[in-house]
Amino acid sequence: MELELRHLKTIRAIAEAGSLTGAATALGVAQPALSAQLKRIERALGGTLFERGRHGVRPTALGELVLDRVRVLLPTVRELQEEALRFNHRGGGMPRFRLGGTHGPLLGGLVDRLAAAYPAAPVTTHTSWSEREIAVSVIEGRVDFALVGACGESPPPAPDRMVWREVGVDPVFVMLAAGHPLAGRPQVELRELAGEAWTDVPGDGCFADCFASACARAGFAPTRVYETDTASCVHLVQVGRAVGLCRATFPPTPGLVTVPLAGVPLRWRHVIGWHPQAPAAAAAPAVVRLARGAHAEAAARSSSYVEWLAANPDFHGVSSVPAG
Incomplete structure (x- = not known):
């Protein structure tokens, strides 16, 4: 599986919510579906991104590495989209x-x-x-x-x-x-x-x-x-x-x-x-x-x-x- 933008957003949502339940609510998906998607993402990245515990989840060392990149990539992609839209809407002068x-x-x-x-x-x-x-x-x-x-x-x-x-x-x-x-x-x-x-x-x-x-x-x-x-x-x-x-x-x-x-x-x-x-x-x-x-x-x-x-x-x- 190749990583997509939506996968990066999923990783960020889980980290921000601190639990799969909270992330599922924020993303508007069922928790079982989110858990299955996280497993696929982890297989693609070669390791566990979050440790599960009684009080939610926390990033592993690999998870912290990925989150550092996610926090840079997602705003950059958003800025690219905004700039492209503004360029496209110039209306030929x-x-x-x-x-x-x-x-x-x-x-x-x-x-x-x-x-x-x-x-x-x-x-x-x-x-x-x-x-x-x-x-x-x-x-x-x-x-x-x-x-x-x-x-x-x-x-x-x-x-x-x-x-x-x-x-x-x-x-x-x-x-x-x-x-x-x-x-x-x-x-x-x-x-x-x-x-x-x-x-x-x-x-x-x-x-x-x-x-x-x-x-x-x-x-x-x-x-x-x-x-x-x-x-x-x-x-x-x-x-x-x-x-x-x-x-x-x-x-x-x-x-x-x-x-x-x-x-x-x-x-x-x-x-x-x-x-x-x-x-x-x-x-x-x-x-x-x-x-x-x-x-x-x-x-x-x-x-x-x-x-x-x-x-x-x-x-x-x-x-x-x-x-x-």
Whole structure:
């Protein structure tokens, strides 16, 4: 049997898990199948790689030797794949924009502005609730730019492998049904919503923890949080089943209103990122400028945000780039 890349990944998984059971779970295979594969690998390498014991497995001297090589080879192969993908997606020099983004109004605004500024360039999008998945797509060359969000001052994903620029910062507002008792207020205290069920879109950042901390500071813990897609969040708010969390740029929607939270207990930073060695990096300054314009335009469309900004002139979250 000749060694393949998957065999090296198996060896690494066993060493990292410290047991065949843990490695099988991480790799998504049955433990008997993993044990049989390990025996074949060991026969190919001429000796035992792991000693089995009551508390798991540990590498033998041969295993340590192989693992030293594995730890060098696997990252090298990954970098080769990423570089090849970026090279293959150069597109023969013709501009094109492949955008990855989380669900929100800014992605559509950026697409509109790119299509207007570069009418002959293809513009494609990929959306995901996972900021990390989008970042990986950029690193691997499948997407040119990632338009995502970060809670408060938390860093965006893969800060050591991507270049990130801030597009804008918004306070987090609350979505209420138009008939909600607090819907006509200029702002509400978070503690006034202590008895409500909540709805929000999922994500793999720290927003859920930040929200829970804000609620704790307000003296309560959320009784129920529905994590679902944007359309379902809107529906749950419209029918009075829950109140929702949203960026202040959330567009006007029939049947609900967006109301500021007093004291700005939560902030959302819009950021855009790219790989510094990708061909798309040359267009990054223009894309950042267009993204900031899309953010300014989205803010201008929200009457509640416009009123809030007028009452809070020291808040510098919205880009000064003209909306037009």
